[in-house]
Amino acid sequence: MPRYRRCRQPGCHAMVQFPNHYCVKHFEHEAEYLANRQRWARTHGKQYQHKYNTQTRNRNATKHDQYQFYRSSQWQRLRKQALERDYYICQYCGQPNSKTVDHIVPIEYDDKLKDHLDNLATICRKCHRLKTDWEHLWYGTGIGNQRKQATELHDVLSIKHLMNKNKNNDSES
Template sequence: MPRVRRCRYPNCHAMVTMPHWYCAKHIKYEAEYLAKRERYRMHSSHTQREVHQYNTVTRNRNETKQTQYEFYRTKQWVELRKAVLERDHYLCQYCLVNHRVTPAKTVDHIVPIEYDSKLKANVDNLAVICNQCHHAKTKWEQLTYGTGQDNKIKNVNEIFDLRKIVENME
């Protein structure tokens, strides 16, 4: 018995033999529907390629970056992250400097590991941060330390004081 489905035309209840999408009465819409479906499929696969390219090319553009991202997949990082979240009570430490209480689940390196990789597992170099502060701090790090894509690392003193960082972020 051939497989069937309902005609795609609105309010048409006729059954159509697969692989067709429209009944004999509405068959004129099938070519347009198939073209639209193909355009969507091509757009969707293009988007998937961009995501794949980011993950394999941009994120892992060199051995240093690859090593940094591999650290975030270790048991050591999972335990460090959990300890810092509990220590800071799941509150953004950067917002607390400005007397705002903001819940957060992201743990951030105060001094970026791209700038000083020796501090990546140091609990004193970690703080809980909300998304808004994280975006602002990332921009500040790019200007101050020269971190990020296509930037050159600068020779500056490391800043560990959250108050100074928050002042400079604003």
């Protein structure tokens, strides 16, 4: 079955079959786009990937262990169990067809809970972004933040309430 994507021309919504990037109407831009991609790839070779892997993804032993956990078959099994338990419905807003599984208490804060099914919840992308921002404030997780001695919240409804309260405070500012 062929795969399709949108034309890269701004404002054009025509569908293009892989591996092309532009529709028939804008195909004259294809060669220039491919040349730019190759130029970028040459300048961002192994050093770029090495920097990403060593300084961002695997910046310390804890982050390296977390990354390895998310690549494990144990995580894949837990993730599938959580999705099926929650019927692919976001536990924060109720949106169906959500395919992301999130740790209720982040493993960066308490890594002993990383493989507990009751610490996992299905979450949509929008809620995941809000929850991550809330975790940075509540637990002090994330790059450059200092971990706080906060109370671990295991209840999705309490977290949802605090996330929305935080979101409303940000919009008023």
